[in-house]
Amino acid sequence: MMMKLKLFTFTVVAAAFGLAGLVSQAAADTIYGGSYAPEGLRFPAEIELLADTPYYAAADTYNTNPEGTFGPQTVHVLETESAWSIGEATWKIETMFGPRWIRPKPWEIEIAPPKRITLLEETPLYRSRNTKNSAVTALSPQEVEVTDAEKQWFYTNDPNSKAWIKVHTSWLGDLWALIPVKQIGTVHNVQRKAYYSNLPSKSELGAAMGIGQQQMEWAKPIEGDFEILHEFSTIYDRTFEVQTDQGKVWTRDKGVTILPTDEQLKIVRETPLFSTAFGTFTKENAVLTNETVTVFEKIVEPLWVGRGPYSVWHNSPWYHVRSSKGTGWVNKLVGDPESALPVHWKMAIKDPKELYRYPDMPFNNTTLLLRNQTMEATEAWNPPNGGSMWLKVQVDNRTGWIPYWNNGQDGMWDEDSQTIAHAANAGMNVFGTVITAQDSLQFFTGERIGYIDKDQSYLSLKQLAQRLHYEIRTTSGKDEVTLTKGDYAFDLQANQSSAVVHWKAGKGRKVLLEKPVVLNEDGWYLNLKDVLALFGVTQGFAEKDYSILESNYTVREADTHITVNNGRLELQAFVDDWISREDYKAGKMPPLQLTILEDGADGGAGHHTEIKGIVNQQDQSSAVTLFSLTTSRPLSVGTHQVDAVLRIGERIIWSKSIKIAAK
Structure with a gap:
């Protein structure tokens, strides 16, 4: 049951919807969105609720x-x-609750x-509030009592x-003025x-507000640090x-x-x-370098600096400092970034940078x-605004930084x-959204794509093949x-x-399944867990429904001389992808894995595989865009024929056969 309450003491805070607009250093004070503290009339300090007003426990629960x-x-x-x-707004209220x-x-x-x-x-x-009657008097621009x-x-x-506003005059008492709402100000x-x-x-208040024929003078524009008075x-x-x-x-x-x-x-x-x-x-x-400075002023709002149409150092303060080399301005992201990750890579640049x-x-x-x-890369850094990764390189006896993005041309090796x-x-x-209807699995259109038996989901191979672009072939009489x-x-x-997986029609590898393959009068069906494994897909959930998602990758082979060191073969692959910082912290990674197989086996307990994001030290970047896959396994002395498999x-999305001698 809802209660109607009279609150004796509480405060109101607007929920933050939308994004506050970035302000350039010469832009008018346009306010695009977000929430703001009381300031003059623009953001009032009090409001009166005229009707019964529902309240909620959170800002985003209006449904x-x-x-x-x-x-x-x-x-x-x-x-x-x-x-x-100009429209409906959200207010946050601090109550006794x-x-x-x-x-x-x-x-x-x-x-x-x-x-x-x-x-x-x-x-x-x-x-009175009627312009049909003649005006009693008129006031020149000035401050008046309301x-x-x-x-x-x-x-x-x-x-x-x-709107009609009643003002006080010292000689005629209180009179009404009809003023454009956009001009009613304090x-x-x-x-x-x-x-x-x-x-x-030169500029008067009316000119700044664009009133009438009042003009601003721009013959000699003024630049500098100044005090704002009113x-x-x-x-x-x-x-x-x-x-x-x-002047003012x-x-x-x-x-x-x-x-x-x-x-x-x-x-x-x-x-x-x-x-x-x-x-x-x-x-x-x-x-x-390597000194502590005294900061006496700072700028914390984004500035448009450097090149390009966007603020480069978003959310990175500028500091006015006193240092051993004099007074000036510094920004900790204008320079060699402290959070850059040391790397030992080789780059082969083909695309101009x-x-x-x-x-x-x-x-x-x-x-x-x-x-x-070809050059050496010694550091990698992800900017906080989510732009391209930067690599510190040494080339032609010079040291500097280059932007890195996946263009399918440049080569990169971890040395x-x-x-x-x-x-x-x-x-x-995307295979589509699968919904459950009693014992049937279907799309929103009602088209049947599978069934449920003893709490196990089975999907149609025919439907999967059509939507994920597989060729399906049956053997006559078998x-x-x-x-x-x-x-x-x-x-x-x-x-x-069990199933047998192949790459380029080579010798197959046996894979155990969760449940037996089903063939009935409606066709071939596969248990959901086996679908995820054999088709290499993942599930995206929306409450009880889910989608089947297939990630696709292109793979470029690296020209690397492979050796076995201390009885172990170690391999590495780079992966260009995009994972938000929040998902990365929660453990979400690209679904790839790199393995080394010999005669279809990975070496058992001695086999190790891992994926890591290339992230900053004390990372504050918005996303992780480059990953490193590593794998290793023991090899006995002798010659081996192994397969590196992504x-x-x-x-399987890529495989390479390697003949190698372990000494």
Whole structure:
């Protein structure tokens, strides 16, 4: 049962829906999404609930039944969504039960008018809320006291719509003004420092808000670090008064906030010290390494720096520091990144790549384009914004960084292992969503694809072959069937609990099955666990239903001289794939495995196989895109014929026969 409550003390916080927009260093203060703390009229500090308002235990549970209902009352706001003034918004409420969420419609809330507003242009005043009567007087742009407002003065689908606001005059008493909602605003004090790259040399408040014919002067744009004195805010927008060297100007650009601080920062690796953190990179004042600096200012919002249309060092602060080599700005991701992983690889570059001084930071005066060259890679690093991996390389007596991406041309070898192949994810096939209907398995269309017997699921080989693109062939007069896809094939026999898998029509390898193969009047059927193994597929679950997912890979063979060391054969393969950081931490990996077989056997307990992601030390990257597969097994003294096999489940995607002597 829902309860209607009157709360005596609680706070409201908006749930964070959407992404806050990135602000360039010269952009207007456009607010795209996210949640914000109260600030002027733009984000109100109080709202009044006008109707019974359901509340929920979490921000994303609006499709569930509410826990209860709050009655009409005034609540205090800690944060709200940016779109609250034009549509439904989410508010988080702290109650005696703990945090709760509400989502009232705009017409179900009321906001008290501000106590004072600033008129931006000459404004007529009336005795009543009726423009058919003549205006009593008019006020020039100025700040006035507000005594009343029409109900829900703030709510409109058109920012150009007007609302009636009652203001106080010292000579005629209280009179009504009809003001565009987007111009109803207040001025309050702001004390913060910000960088501006392009301020007008002259601009009044009305001009900054685009009112009438008021103009801004741009003859000599102003750049620098300045104090922001005041902020004018409406329910839609904000404008700032900035104290420059040439006087005060108003602008809708909030600038890049420079925060005061007092902290120590350890610089471990080579990090340039710049005179400014803004604009394109210029030659540094000095290079810092292995010292602790004092930070007295910092910038924590993303900046557009370097080259390209996106912010390069997203979520990486800039620090204004005092160091042994002077005062300047540093960014711990502008330089050799501390979290880079040491590697010992060889690269053969065919696709043209530019050599950078640091990740995403080019050399100042020279450009070296690499192509058809072999070089040593000593470090690998994944940027936090999820872009290309970077490799630190040594080439032509120079050291720098190159971006790495899988293009099917470049070669890469791990010089501490014996790299035998390089696999790359080439996409995925989806068998479709399987749903359970009593003892039948079917698609959403109702098409039958299998059945359930004694809690075991069996799927049709015919359906699997059609949707996963296998050729299916039966032997006349025998209860046998063969499924083939490319160089991979497997043989099944009715009522048998084993299969034989093949690569390029070579000698088969026997594989034990979970359940016997079924052949009945409807065709061939295979137990679900055996489907996953023989077809090399995985399941993607959605509650009780699931999809069959087939990952496909292309494989390039590496030209490596293979040897046996200390009685063990060790091999390695690189894998290009994409796993989110969250899934990787949860143990999710590409489904590949690398094995070494001799006469179809892997060597038993002495065989070892492992897959690891190439991740940063103290990793904060958004995804893992490169993996290393390793495998090893003992080999006795003598000559051996072995097969290096890449597979998913029992499905072979690549195999290489190797003749090798163990000494």
